[in-house]
Amino acid sequence: MSDLLLEVRNLETFYGPIMAIRGVSLEVRKGRVVTVLGANGAGKTTLLKTISGIMDPEKGKIIFEGQEIQGWEPHRVVKAGVVHVPEGREVFPLLTVEENLALGAYTRSDKAEIARDRDLVFNYFPILAERRKQEAGTLSGGQQQMLAIGRGLMLRPKIMLLDEPSLGLSPLLTQEIFAILKRLNKDEGVTMMLVEQNAAVALDLADDGYVMELGRIVMSGTADRLAASEDIQSFYLGHDTEGARGERRWKRKKTWR
Amino acid sequence: MAQSRGTLHHKQGPQNREDRVEVLQLLISGLANGCVYGLIALGFVLIYKATEAVNFAQGDFMMLGAFVTLGLVNPEYAGIPFWLALPLVFVIMGVLGYLLDIVVLRAVFGQSQVAVIIVTIALGFVIRFAVGEIWGHEPQSLRSPLALGDVRIGELVLGLADIAVIIVTVIMTFLLWQFFQRTKMGLAMQAASQNQMAAYYMGIPVKRIQGMVWALAGIVAAVAGILYASKGALDPTAGFIGIKAFAAAVIGGFGSLPGALLGGLIVGVIEPFASRYLPPGWSQIAPYALLIAVLLFRPHGLFAQVRAKKV
Numbered sequence: 001m002s003d004l005l006l007e008v009r010n011l012e013t014f015y016g017p018i019m020a021i022r023g024v025s026l027e028v029r030k031g032r033v034v035t036v037l038g039a040n041g042a043g044k045t046t047l048l049k050t051i052s053g054i055m056d057p058e059k060g061k062i063i064f065e066g067q068e069i070q071g072w073e074p075h076r077v078v079k080a081g082v083v084h085v086p087e088g089r090e091v092f093p094l095l096t097v098e099e100n101l102a103l104g105a106y107t108r109s110d111k112a113e114i115a116r117d118r119d120l121v122f123n124y125f126p127i128l129a130e131r132r133k134q135e136a137g138t139l140s141g142g143q144q145q146m147l148a149i150g151r152g153l154m155l156r157p158k159i160m161l162l163d164e165p166s167l168g169l170s171p172l173l174t175q176e177i178f179a180i181l182k183r184l185n186k187d188e189g190v191t192m193m194l195v196e197q198n199a200a201v202a203l204d205l206a207d208d209g210y211v212m213e214l215g216r217i218v219m220s221g222t223a224d225r226l227a228a229s230e231d232i233q234s235f236y237l238g239h240d241t242e243g244a245r246g247e248r249r250w251k252r253k254k255t256w257r
Numbered sequence: 258m259a260q261s262r263g264t265l266h267h268k269q270g271p272q273n274r275e276d277r278v279e280v281l282q283l284l285i286s287g288l289a290n291g292c293v294y295g296l297i298a299l300g301f302v303l304i305y306k307a308t309e310a311v312n313f314a315q316g317d318f319m320m321l322g323a324f325v326t327l328g329l330v331n332p333e334y335a336g337i338p339f340w341l342a343l344p345l346v347f348v349i350m351g352v353l354g355y356l357l358d359i360v361v362l363r364a365v366f367g368q369s370q371v372a373v374i375i376v377t378i379a380l381g382f383v384i385r386f387a388v389g390e391i392w393g394h395e396p397q398s399l400r401s402p403l404a405l406g407d408v409r410i411g412e413l414v415l416g417l418a419d420i421a422v423i424i425v426t427v428i429m430t431f432l433l434w435q436f437f438q439r440t441k442m443g444l445a446m447q448a449a450s451q452n453q454m455a456a457y458y459m460g461i462p463v464k465r466i467q468g469m470v471w472a473l474a475g476i477v478a479a480v481a482g483i484l485y486a487s488k489g490a491l492d493p494t495a496g497f498i499g500i501k502a503f504a505a506a507v508i509g510g511f512g513s514l515p516g517a518l519l520g521g522l523i524v525g526v527i528e529p530f531a532s533r534y535l536p537p538g539w540s541q542i543a544p545y546a547l548l549i550a551v552l553l554f555r556p557h558g559l560f561a562q563v564r565a566k567k568v
Contacts, residue, residue, distance in 0.1 A: 078460030090455040092448050103448050107460040
């Protein structure tokens with residue numbers, strides 16, 4: 001079918017003495033949105049950090065556009081086109097919105113193109129244009145998340161790794177940001193790998209999905225198939241199909257155990 | 258209308274005028290000292306913000322910068338014209354700072370803060386020893402174009418060197434400010450110091466940037482050293498004023514560049530006034546008394562740049 005952009009093969013990463021990722025394999029094809037679902041501590045963030053070079057894997061391969069990138073310095077990975085929008089925004093608090101965006105384009109030098117991409121970001125996030133001279137630390141949480149995504153876009157990513165963009169945001173803001181992500185994917189063709197705890201919005205946006213538990217991939221498939229699966233429904237989407245008493249929920253065993 | 262009343266009150270007796278001249282004189286020499294403290298404090302803060310390490314050798318860096326200049330400029334050594342030697346000094350001190358980061362500091366990367374502190378303290382000893390071996394331990398004076406002697410304006414006696422020091426510091430501050438605001442490298446340095454992780458995510462080569470910050474701190478130290486040596490004699494123990502500069506950095510709010518400079522000025526100004534108006538001995542403890550007071554009542558410093566992170 002369509003071409004493979006990112007492939008992770010049997011990845012193992014340690015967080016100190018703890019094996020946080022225990023042999024993960026997954027694929028992201030060009031133009032798709034792939035989500036990785038999982039609870040706290042499943043190893044999702046570690047997975048993204050390993051891909052973007054912040055952490056080094058013990059074993060396994062990360063292949064991006066046919067090139068092995070595991071163990072590279074982060075700035076090299078970024079240059080190759082892998083952009084990580086970290087959990088909890090992580091903007092530069094004392095710099096203005098404009099300066100934050102300028103730093104997004106740190107690896108680039110084509111001034112005209114940079115200016116065009118900045119207008120693109122302002123087009124998708126008009127509130128950032130309004131606040132362009134404001135220090136990023138004074139923005140609201142949702143605006144900071146928009147800035148973090150916008151700053152990531154300034155790098156012209158071939159793939160965007162999004163770590164919990166809904167973290168700490170109201171349901172309404174989450175909807176808004178995911179709608180923009182959808183447009184970015186459809187209109188600009190940005191490939192995305194999305195890590196989320198909020199499975200409902202993530203599966204709605206994604207084309208394909210993986211479920212991670214305790215460092216392993218336990219389930220994978222198209223987003224529709226995952227959303228329809230009983231396990232996902234009861235453990236991640238919180239649909240209670242078992243009746244009013246709901247005691248079945250904790251009695252049930254997950255089928256992959 | 259009302260202005261005649263103002264001029265009436267302006268007339269003052271000779272006693273009062275002498276006082277004011279003295280205050281002005283103390284203020285200017287205090288500010289000049291404060292500029293040197295401030296520039297050293299700036300070095301502390303630059304490195305601390307970018308690498309979260311405190312470089313206790315910053316005072317000795319300053320001394321080394323002064324001696325490198327002296328070694329190049331003074332006729333009994335290399336005897337190069339001052340303005341030719343200046344860029345050379347900056348290059349030498351910049352490269353030295355960069356190499357220190359790469360060779361020494363990166364070796365203790367990941368160790369506790371204490372390890373870094375002890376390494377930099379040891380580095381100070383090494384610099385003092387090396388300078389003493391090369392240029393001797395006797396006080397010497399730099400042939401600086403800023404050492405201009407005194408000038409008399411009425412009863413006011415001003416050291417021209419003091420004025421020059423203040424002017425150079427103002428220029429230096431302006432240049433640094435422009436560097437941080439306008440250049441890509443300056444912006445990247447700010448980014449790396451505000452949020453190192455995010456800087457990595459943006460593709461900024463953080464380690465190289467940190468090396469550049471050390472280089473910049475070396476250059477700032479060289480400027481401070483030249484200013485220090487323009488005001489008086491220089492010997493290898495000159496670096497001990499780094500302790501006062503450290504106090505200045507803390508008073509200003511460790512982590513704030515303008516704060517470091519202002520802290521330096523405050524410490525510089527307090528000293529001469531304390532020695533003039535307070536009992537003997539007080540001037541020595543005044544900066545540290547202020548340091549303790551600041552830590553007690555405003556632990557983030559007077560001009561802190563802290564902001565709670567939004568969640």
